[in-house]
Amino acid sequence: MTENDLTREEPRVLVAVMNNHRDFRIAGEEGWYRVPYERAPSRLGADFLALYQTKAFGEERWAVNYYAPIRRYHIVSRRSLLPDEPDHPRADHLYYKIEIGALHRLPRPIPSRRLRRITFIPTTLDRLLRAQEINDLWFGDAVEEKLWQAFKENGISAERYYPLKEEEEAYQIDFALFCKDGRIAVILEGQTSVDNVSVVREQPRIDDYDLAARGWTVLRFPGLELIESLPSCLDRIQGAVAKQRGLSSEQWG
Incomplete structure (x- = not known):
């Protein structure tokens, strides 16, 4: 933003x-x-x-x-x-x-x-x-907003800009999904173009290995893929949720 x-x-x-x-x-x-x-x-x-x-x-x-x-x-x-x-x-x-x-x-x-x-x-x-x-308060770029709206329409509960800290470096997960058997980090990356406006994502990158060591399943999506193939991206996310026995209703992350 x-x-x-x-x-x-x-x-x-x-x-x-x-x-x-x-x-x-x-x-x-x-x-x-x-x-x-x-x-x-x-x-x-x-x-x-x-x-x-x-x-x-x-x-x-x-x-x-x-x-x-x-x-x-x-x-x-x-x-x-x-x-x-x-x-x-x-x-x-x-x-x-x-x-x-x-x-x-x-x-x-x-x-x-x-x-x-x-x-x-x-x-x-x-x-x-x-x-x-x-989560409705956060104001993301057009790609984030598109995915957030898709989550809401499909009943997928996610936390936006979920904070993590690794030693002295602070990170944010674009969308964090908490499941009964684990956690899923949905991360958007790369350059995107929406309505002829280019957006380059510059947040610090945390390695998939470090996230996996913390119990996260990592799904990374280039912005252009989400723009052009949102249904298939959503299917991939829903499949990962199903593998972890669905979303958790517990309050603590």
């Missing part, structure tokens, strides 16, 4: 993690949210902030329930944000202070079907308001 994919004509949303009640109170009553400067996503700028709530929030846990308009951004020290914690080890570290308007409850929660690590998700307001689950 490029910056041009999220145009100014379509309001942009940054989904961020909310993992404790104090920070939720600050967002609601004081109107701001903080992001460590060194860990900020590349696409931090947005028109709205949405909050993915973790296990601390009881019945609202593991879902996006609230969003708010973003007013402005500042870069400040943690000490100035939280002056009652002057001895905190990160007191002098820099943070983005995101000032927000009133929190609004979404028409319906956007749950995470599988418990997984989520940090930031750049999306659009239209996707936020239409999403039925977390």
Whole structure:
């Protein structure tokens, strides 16, 4: 996805993690949210902030329930944000202070079907308001979107951009399928061309051997193959799922 994919004509949303009640109170009553400067996503700028709530929030846990308009951004020290914690080890570290308007409850929660690590998700307001689950929020290139739509139409439950870490290198699996007898990594690769627009996939590559050692079955598809032969690609994926006794309904990945 490029910056041009999220145009100014379509309001942009940054989904961020909310993992404790104090920070939720600050967002609601004081109107701001903080992001460590060194860990900020590349696409931090947005028109709205949405909050993915973790296990601390009881019945609202593991879902996006609230969003708010973003007013402005500042870069400040943690000490100035939280002056009652002057001895905190990160007191002098820099943070983005995101000032927000009133929190609004979404028409319906956007749950995470599988418990997984989520940090930031750049999306659009239209996707936020239409999403039925977390994976609907991610905004991929046209090939990814085509496969995601095919998964939904065929009842194939998948996790998009599933994170993995190998030593110091971080990776993402384009689509992770969790089965009763194993896990399937569907990885799109190579150069694709959709509607005369070329897309080169540049994410770090993890070896099939390393994935297999972790218990993954790896299915790699060149983007052009998915464009030209989606039904046969889907048959191959469904065959791999059947060999592992179907998809699992367990929450943990």
